[in-house]
Amino acid sequence: MPELSVRGSRSRKPIMVLFDLLGRRWAMGVLWTLCTSGPCTFRDLQDQCGSVSPSVLNARLKELRNAKLIGHSGQGYHAEPLGFELHERLVPLGAWSRSWAALLASDAPEARHETAFTQPDRSSGS
Amino acid sequence: MPELSVRGSRSRKPIMVLFDLLGRRWAMGVLWTLCTSGPCTFRDLQDQCGSVSPSVLNARLKELRNAKLIGHSGQGYHAEPLGFELHERLVPLGAWSRSWAALLASDAPEARHETAFTQPDRSSGS
DNA sequence: CTCGATTGCTACTGAATCAGTAGCACAGCG
DNA sequence: CGCTGTGCTACTGATTCAGTAGCAATCGAG
Numbered sequence A, B: 001m002p003e004l005s006v007r008g009s010r011s012r013k014p015i016m017v018l019f020d021l022l023g024r025r026w027a028m029g030v031l032w033t034l035c036t037s038g039p040c041t042f043r044d045l046q047d048q049c050g051s052v053s054p055s056v057l058n059a060r061l062k063e064l065r066n067a068k069l070i071g072h073s074g075q076g077y078h079a080e081p082l083g084f085e086l087h088e089r090l091v092p093l094g095a096w097s098r099s100w101a102a103l104l105a106s107d108a109p110e111a112r113h114e115t116a117f118t119q120p121d122r123s124s125g126s
Numbered sequence C: 001c002t003c004g005a006t007t008g009c010t011a012c013t014g015a016a017t018c019a020g021t022a023g024c025a026c027a028g029c030g
Numbered sequence D: 001c002g003c004t005g006t007g008c009t010a011c012t013g014a015t016t017c018a019g020t021a022g023c024a025a026t027c028g029a030g
Helices: A014-022 A027-036 A042-048 A054-066 A081-107 B014-022 B027-036 B042-048 B054-066 B081-107
Strands: A070-073 A076-079 B070-073 B076-079
Touching: A014 A027, A014 B027, A014 B081, A027 A042, A027 A054, A027 A070, A027 A076, A027 A081, A027 B014, A042 A054, A042 A076, A054 A070, A076 A081, A081 B014, A081 B081, B014 B027, B027 B042, B027 B054, B027 B070, B027 B076, B027 B081, B042 B054, B042 B076, B054 B070, B076 B081
Parallel strands: none
Antiparallel strands: A070 A076, B070 B076
């Protein structure tokens, strides 16, 4: 029963519980898409998020639904009030991320092929 | 070379790049700890985050450093200006998470053993 | 310098999660 | 009935994570 042992939100602090929920592949992306692109169907979400695996998408959808962040109606999936609230707190991140990305790009122009974080090497100690 | 192929931040949008960076185990937790508990050593971080694997912690540390969010001095690891900026945007999440957790707890008091998201089961026992 | 303690980090194994593909059940339409 | 669209599950292989052990370097004490 890995449900009650592994991802036990290592802490009781709500912020850590939230980080545990959002710190999963596509969790924030799905919420963001649902809040910015309006209601989407399962397959719309797959397409807009870059062909996520249906298994993973379904898992995130269930978790997000259990967290009361999103819901599912006849028109597809949609963000619920709580989800929009969280999204509101995430919006500043979107603005900040742009200046941050610009700074990173200007600081290491030749190193930002893809992710820019997972460098192949950082040798040259000291 | 998984560095340039897998986690390609499925999108070019900075927000998705950021979500890709933060959407990993302990990424946000490490930054949060560094910003709230001040400079920490490698092992302090391990302890305060709940015994993270050194391999994973080291990976997050490298990514966060490449992202210019944190740095490493003689006194241990510490958040850099950029990291504090991001933390500032994360603080509202902390406040919101508390009311959210309270709502979730009052809505399903007997279901919030641990994570409250990963339901133990949903497919009738067969 | 040697001892012991601390720090930063790597290596290894097994488990959990993720990606990618195929396919099924159900509903609406002609 | 056949066709299309939607929601979702199952399966396999790859990636990531957890947990443990251990090593090189550093620092204070003797």
